[in-house]
Amino acid sequence: MDVSLKQVLQAVSEGALSPSEAYDSLKGYEDLGYVKIDHHRTKRKGFPEVIYGEGKTTEQMIGIFTHLIEKHDTVLATRIDGEKGQAVMEAIPDVRYDLVSRTLLYRKTEQKPLHSRPIGILCAGTTDLPVAEEAAITARAMGNEVKRFYDVGVAGIHRLFDQLEDIKSCSVLIVIAGMEGALPSVVGGLVNQPIIAVPTSVGYGANFQGLAPLLTMLNSCASGVSVVNIDNGFGAAYSASLINRVGLEEGE
Structure with a gap:
């Protein structure tokens, strides 16, 4: 039984807490x-x-x-x-x-990361930064170390290769791209970490406000790529944090 539940029940039995007060405390x-x-x-x-x-x-x-x-x-x-x-x-x-x-x-207080396994956040271009930073701040708020790899899109793929070893040091990767959305599939073919892909609404008319990269990412030929909704940096970081937490209770 939950300790707080025991305490509430004990307080009710001792008359220190009324049933209605106990209900308000336990309803959540x-x-x-x-x-x-x-x-x-x-x-x-x-x-x-x-x-x-x-x-x-x-x-x-x-x-x-x-x-x-x-x-x-x-x-x-x-x-x-x-x-x-x-x-x-x-x-x-x-x-x-x-x-x-x-x-x-x-x-309330500045927190250190809960463990040393960083979440890597990659974005294709500067215009993807709002989504990337939403992901980064969410991941940090949830107790993760974050490594940022920005402006590493496929139009200049040497920029990605130049940071590949550092990218491989991360436990989970959030890969963000607009336009045609090719970056998660490229990264997925190069690393063994789980990838959470985020399509953005960045692009010209045929981007369809992010629908084009969403479909590209859903059809990725690289294995291990999961996809969240358009511009959903928060959702990607939340999922990455849950993945990164696996084994934390055992002290890994």
Whole structure:
């Protein structure tokens, strides 16, 4: 039985906690009216609930952050525009906004990586940086060391080969590309790490806002390539972190 559950039941039996108070403690979420904050996400997934910022007002963001940081040492929000990010920072000074990745991050204390196995993040070109940095900040927030390999697209493939040995030192690779989306397949034929491919909406008309690289990556002839949704750096980093955590409990 979970230690906290034992403590709650003990408090109820001793009369220190009413049944309704015990229920509020155990139900696992906090209802703010416009949102139900999942405080048990950490127990299930190993990381607190991440806030998706698009469509939320500044006041809602401030309210959610305020309640999350009361119970969690790390709080992350994605897809935050500059105006909203600045407003949240002014209201909660311990929160940091990154304009490139469009993320807000709160950390109670600066954390060292949980282990020495880095996640490698590759992107084809500079215009893919917002997605790459969303992935990098998410991976770091989840306790991973990150190595960045940017602007290594297939149009100048010698740039990729020049860093290949360092890339091979990573445990999981997130490979990001727009245009025709060829980079994950190329990398997949050169390394033995699991690859999470991220198509981006970068490209001319026939890119179809990322649909062309998405289909390329789904049809990769290289084995070991998994694909997330268009521009989803966050989702790629979350999956990479779960992969990287395997064996961590055994002290590997």
